[in-house]
Amino acid sequence: MKYRHAKKFALLAAIILAAVASYFSSAINSYYLQVLIFIGINVILAVSLNLINGYTGQFSLGHAGFMAIGAYVAAWLSTEHGAGLLKAFGGTNPFAIGALFILVLLGGGLAAAVAGLIVGVPSLRLKGDYLAIVTLGFGEIIRVVIQNTDAVGGPRGYSGIAGYTTLFWTWAIAALTIYLVVSLIDSTYGRGFLTVRDDEIAAEACGINTTRYKVIAFVVGAFFAGVAGGLYAHSTTYINPSGFDFQKSIEIVIMVILGGMGSTAGVAAAAVLLTVLLEYLRFVSGYEWLPELVRRIAQNRMIIYSLVLIALMLLRPQGLFGALPRRRSTRISKPAVDPLA
């Protein structure tokens, strides 16, 4: 089977799997269901950030800001305009709700993409450390602006959002995100992203408009973060600006670094692993037989994040699943064998 067909086949299989899993979701304990949904959302966030941080090599620390925009815009759309749109789609049947939900998520994603464009155009002219600080700053500015916007609840948060998110939507969209990102990387755009990451000066000398590629990666990444935000808002039905702070951005960055920057499969696996692990830590902090110190550390996930970051950078900077960047070899290398071909 050709690689392109394999990708489409995998996407279809994943969507069918999501539908089947969703069909049995009433049999799943609601806590596990929530965790499964969070896994899907985190996969979308991590894979989309990997497009920016991993493939294009632009270290962004503000992904939670775009997620926040998506969450708020989608929540506002479905709360303020949902009833009218439902009527236009012909009542409250599942198909009308599905159409509304897709529309709302697209709205959130597009709003985040526009924000990504506004943030990206000035800041992507910066490199490395500067870009990290500027995106951190923008993420915080977005949060401050939401906090000062009374129409969406300001610091009180936004409640009463319809609970449209199901296991099917989350996993199907996560699969679609992976498919689209992989396809993008395989396209000429993907070559552009990788060139910008590997050697910006050489890329520019070859006539590649590096800023354009960086902005495209940033906007696409922001779009998916916005969609993930929409899914999140319609899953928890209540959102609060402080849920999209620096800590959330760091959480997504850790998923990307853990999985290995520039490896979609690794990053998706890391997102699953980290989500499950963090939920498991909740139980660990309740185990009476563990020493007090261990239980207290387990309660503070940020300490664990920081230790993971430092240990990874010192011991395995390529991440758990990533490969080290290929060395330039003087030998003539064997033709690359595509494992999926």
Next chain:
Amino acid sequence: MSQIEFLQQLINGLSLGAFYALIALGYTMVYGILRFINFAHGDVFMLGAFGGYYLTPRIMPHFAGNLAPVGVVVVLLLTMILCALIGMVIERLAYRPLRSRPKLTVLITAIGVSLLLEYGGQFVFGADPKPYPELITDRALENTGALTITTTQVAAFVVTFLLLIALTLIVKRTKLGMAMRAVSNNATAASLMGINIDTVVSFTFGLGSALAGAAGILYALSYPSIDPLMGLLPGVKAFVAAVLGGIGNIPGAAVGGLILGVVETFVGGSAFSTYRDAIAFALLIGILLFRPAGIFGKAQVEKV
């Protein structure tokens, strides 16, 4: 805005700027030597504030009455030494093993160290804000007319000024200072001339961290409520100040800090006061777009 109000805001802004200047010096010195932003620097500032918090009740009773100013100096110096040691340990354990690795690796490690200090601090000190002990009595000076100038503001000015002079003397007049300038100019050539790079880097971290520690105490005297996350925002803003003045440039960092303090205070007093914390980022983006080398920096051509 009346003239008095303007002057008052200017004084408040300059005293805020003094803190930014002290922190920014650490960023700029480390950047000058290693070309890397020490994300954890703002957290060393936080540790300075906590150092003062724990040292004050243990040291001040020994210096009652007229000796109180000596006690203040002792607390300040001990905190600075403590912070210098912490800075050197961080460099030794987290950054030195990565010196030859890609910049991104070091940056991520620095973020990790920063988070570890913040949340490890929450773990050790507790997350709740703590009232700061009164190291010097905070009162308004007399005979200043309609203006209000407090003793803590004066202390901040005086200490910042003295530390700036001391720093200038160290950098310009001592052998280690000369080595610092040499390494900053060309690290490879400097090491060929027999300069021990590791010593210089360690010394630079110590110096910068000591200044951040002093800033931590002075800041906590003016805003007497401290918590382990207090370093994040002043840290990032001080970084902006360093870029504003031209990163790698010592007088630039001081001037950048003062400018940022004044701008922020004026925005805080205007109709956009809720956006006060956002102004630093707007400034940063502006300066990076229009004058990336900063006010005093020289534009450098990247050699391939």
